[in-house]
Amino acid sequence: MAAKHFYLQTFGCQMNVYDSQRIVQLLTARNYQQIADPAHADLILVNTCSVREKPEKKVYSALGRFRSLKEKNPALMIGVTGCMAQQEGERLLERVPFLDFVLGTKEFCRIPEILDAMEVSRFRESATDLRVGVDPYAGLPLFSSPGKAAAFVSIMQGCDNFCSYCIVPYVRGREVSRPSRDILDEIRSLSDQGVREVTLLGQNVNSYGNRSSEEIGFVELLEAVQKIPGIARIRFTTSHPKDLSWRLIQAFGQLSKLCEHIHLPLQSGSDRILKRMNRAYTCSEYREKISELRRVSPEISITTDIIVGFPGEDEADFQATLEMVKKIEFDEFFSFRYSDRPHTQASLFPDKVPEETKRGRLNELQTLQKDITLRKNKTWEGREVEVLVEGQSKARVEEKTGRTRTNRTVNFPGASLRVGELVKLRIEEALPHSLRGDLEEMGK
Ligand code: SF4
Numbered sequence: 001m002a003a004k005h006f007y008l009q010t011f012g013c014q015m016n017v018y019d020s021q022r023i024v025q026l027l028t029a030r031n032y033q034q035i036a037d038p039a040h041a042d043l044i045l046v047n048t049c050s051v052r053e054k055p056e057k058k059v060y061s062a063l064g065r066f067r068s069l070k071e072k073n074p075a076l077m078i079g080v081t082g083c084m085a086q087q088e089g090e091r092l093l094e095r096v097p098f099l100d101f102v103l104g105t106k107e108f109c110r111i112p113e114i115l116d117a118m119e120v121s122r123f124r125e126s127a128t129d130l131r132v133g134v135d136p137y138a139g140l141p142l143f144s145s146p147g148k149a150a151a152f153v154s155i156m157q158g159c160d161n162f163c164s165y166c167i168v169p170y171v172r173g174r175e176v177s178r179p180s181r182d183i184l185d186e187i188r189s190l191s192d193q194g195v196r197e198v199t200l201l202g203q204n205v206n207s208y209g210n211r212s213s214e215e216i217g218f219v220e221l222l223e224a225v226q227k228i229p230g231i232a233r234i235r236f237t238t239s240h241p242k243d244l245s246w247r248l249i250q251a252f253g254q255l256s257k258l259c260e261h262i263h264l265p266l267q268s269g270s271d272r273i274l275k276r277m278n279r280a281y282t283c284s285e286y287r288e289k290i291s292e293l294r295r296v297s298p299e300i301s302i303t304t305d306i307i308v309g310f311p312g313e314d315e316a317d318f319q320a321t322l323e324m325v326k327k328i329e330f331d332e333f334f335s336f337r338y339s340d341r342p343h344t345q346a347s348l349f350p351d352k353v354p355e356e357t358k359r360g361r362l363n364e365l366q367t368l369q370k371d372i373t374l375r376k377n378k379t380w381e382g383r384e385v386e387v388l389v390e391g392q393s394k395a396r397v398e399e400k401t402g403r404t405r406t407n408r409t410v411n412f413p414g415a416s417l418r419v420g421e422l423v424k425l426r427i428e429e430a431l432p433h434s435l436r437g438d439l440e441e442m443g444k
Pocket of ligand 1 (some may be wrong): 160168169
């Protein structure tokens, strides 16, 4: 039977990237081939994000572009998955009349079943059951990532923290950890396929196993991954500062494969705002954990997320955030303007910050961090680093790209190097968002 073609567009975080890879695997097993041009697709899928307002708008504009394709080819099927699908459900079918199906965050694995049914008779479907305690990956075939040096592995889904600005608990549901057996089998299989680096994913990986019958916790899971032959590097994201245990901090000094990088969202440098955000830590507790991380692992790179213009944030709160950023000197950060999200507590707060003020604050914060990032990158000039070869450089096709253990992107000449090799490079030049390196000697 001739293969059908699908086009998949992914918005949002690494969890969505992972889910999209799962979708590709499910469709490939059904004789669908992924293509890069939606104009030739039999099926178009948009895996969506609703964590902020901006990606949500992008989804609507992407869908708008697909309308004319559907008009030309009524047999074309168009589906939406992910967080926005979960949030909007039926409403999305009403708002976008040419959509065929909407599958929520725990329903995407039903795509093959929906496609089979639609081949018999066309109907419109919205499935958004957030089945409590259900692992959406249970029963799926082992995840494969052919030809890749690095792979994401989801270890848990959902969140119980209910930060006042965050939609995740409403669209990904309550925390559910995958069984460690499934995770370790998946990583062994990835290692057999040539993957050398795994990033363990979850909305709050530190609480892995806490709310399930899972017999091991996050540090034990890291210890078990450390023992898997072929895996050379382990990373994880995201950590909630309140759940970053002293034991996990010590692991950075004990587990040789655990890379020297942690993403630890601060969100604000004002205790008053952190309280309104329901973050359950103070700035001094956060700084204490940073000090301990740097004591245990002096080279560790620390990145963060910051929201500016949270409701009620005044100039003094914002100055406190700038001070915190100056004191901690993050290696890099992701910063955003606050936007109201449906269902959240903060969306009901009356004291919203004007957009113009938010824009000005974001600009000031980003200018400050830009200097810090470049200064920190410069400290690597002339040093020797280990880099995992991950593929071709985007900027120069004759060059390779990879990352250091501290998660800095390095571009370097190395036409004969294979994806998955670990190499030693000397850093020649630090740029604002990457490093340039030169080959020193081949690693193993
Ligand atoms: S910890 Fe807070 S910000 Fe992170 S996913 Fe959970 S509710 Fe959202």
